[in-house]
Amino acid sequence: MTRMHYTRDNMAGLLRSHDINPTHQRIEIAHALFSRQEHLSADQVMAIVNTRHSETSKATVYNTLKLFLEKGLVREVIVDPSKVFFDPNTSPHHHLYEVDSGKLSDIDAEHVQISGLPPLPAGMVTEGIDLIIRVRKA
Amino acid sequence: MTRMHYTRDNMAGLLRSHDINPTHQRIEIAHALFSRQEHLSADQVMAIVNTRHSETSKATVYNTLKLFLEKGLVREVIVDPSKVFFDPNTSPHHHLYEVDSGKLSDIDAEHVQISGLPPLPAGMVTEGIDLIIRVRKA
DNA sequence: TCTGGATATTAGACAAAGTCCAGATTGGCG
DNA sequence: CGCCAATCTGGACTTTGTCTAATATCCAGA
Numbered sequence: 181m182t183r184m185h186y187t188r189d190n191m192a193g194l195l196r197s198h199d200i201n202p203t204h205q206r207i208e209i210a211h212a213l214f215s216r217q218e219h220l221s222a223d224q225v226m227a228i229v230n231t232r233h234s235e236t237s238k239a240t241v242y243n244t245l246k247l248f249l250e251k252g253l254v255r256e257v258i259v260d261p262s263k264v265f266f267d268p269n270t271s272p273h274h275h276l277y278e279v280d281s282g283k284l285s286d287i288d289a290e291h292v293q294i295s296g297l298p299p300l301p302a303g304m305v306t307e308g309i310d311l312i313i314r315v316r317k318a
Numbered sequence: 319m320t321r322m323h324y325t326r327d328n329m330a331g332l333l334r335s336h337d338i339n340p341t342h343q344r345i346e347i348a349h350a351l352f353s354r355q356e357h358l359s360a361d362q363v364m365a366i367v368n369t370r371h372s373e374t375s376k377a378t379v380y381n382t383l384k385l386f387l388e389k390g391l392v393r394e395v396i397v398d399p400s401k402v403f404f405d406p407n408t409s410p411h412h413h414l415y416e417v418d419s420g421k422l423s424d425i426d427a428e429h430v431q432i433s434g435l436p437p438l439p440a441g442m443v444t445e446g447i448d449l450i451i452r453v454r455k456a
Numbered sequence: 457t458c459t460g461g462a463t464a465t466t467a468g469a470c471a472a473a474g475t476c477c478a479g480a481t482t483g484g485c486g
Numbered sequence: 487c488g489c490c491a492a493t494c495t496g497g498a499c500t501t502t503g504t505c506t507a508a509t510a511t512c513c514a515g516a
Contacts, residue, residue: 203465203512221502223501237467239467239468242502242504243464256399258396259396261396261402261474262473263399263501263503264399264502287435287436288436291434292435293432293433294432295430296430297425298426300451303455304416304455305455305456306451306453307453309449309450309451309452310449310450312448312449313444314444314446314448315439315442316442317441317443318441318442339493341483341492341494376496376497377475377497380474380475399502399503400503
């Protein structure tokens with residue numbers, strides 16, 4: 181994958197390619213996530229988007245993040261009981277969570293192998309596998 | 319491990335062996351979790367404990383569950399962004415989460431192998447590895 | 457250009473999970 | 487019995503997220 185700049189113009193294209201109508205607010209929110217390539221909570225997204233010029237409401241931030249999720253533009257990471265993180269990296273990967281600091285980082289799934297899992301219950305399909313390594317200072 | 323009955327008397331012993339003062343409320347809460355061998359949320363624990371005679375306050379339920387957690391009596395399972403589950407099974411195992419129904423079940427870790435993980439950051443130790451298989455109806 | 461309707465956004469009320477605190481209860485022990 | 491520490495309690499509070507009804511925006515077609 182070629183490196184690209186996460187300009188707002190490119191965001192519009194990205195949204196369109198995921199079948200999302202690229203409105204002003206959606207572009208700002210996508211830009212917040214993708215230009216940072218970081219895991220952000222809804223709160224953080226709202227803070228970032230609202231330091232820039234245009235104001236975006238809480239409802240829109242939540243609506244938009246949910247929309248991005250449905251359209252496969254971002255992934256949800258559930259590591260902290262108090263808030264959900266949104267991850268602009270949708271390629272297969274796992275997570276390393278530093279419990280003390282709350283820092284969350286990616287582990288590329290390419291070399292990780294999980295074997296010996298029992299068969300799924302009948303009529304079920306895997307929606308996703310979340311592997312979280314929780315670490316703390318020694 | 320021999321099968322045992324999770325009587326309230328046995329709960330007192332269990333608590334003591336984990337360095338927890340076995341009060342009336344704590345025994346009831348432990349009993350709720352261990353006699354069912356199920357994953358329960360704080361809400362569910364409170365509901366169960368309060369259908370029986372003695373009333374236990376919300377604060378006590380939360381305090382007690384946190385205490386059990388610190389003392390290694392239960393494990394925390396974070397799969398649902400809206401509530402934490404407490405797991406009386408502390409032996410190494412993973413989880414299967416049925417997204418639609420919210421049903422959560424155990425996967426014995428004995429035969430599951432996870433390989434190829436990168437080394438931990440310097441000065442960090444693993445606190446736990448959470449593997450969650452999210453499934454849904456086909 | 458004007459208009460209608462679909463889509464998107466908004467403020468703010470609301471809900472649910474969890475925390476916090478100051479006062480009341482309990483229980484063990486001398 | 488009376489004391490002290492540990493525990494428990496109700497209720498106010500915080501935070502994350504949802505809902506709703508009203509408004510704004512956009513665009514296609516006349």
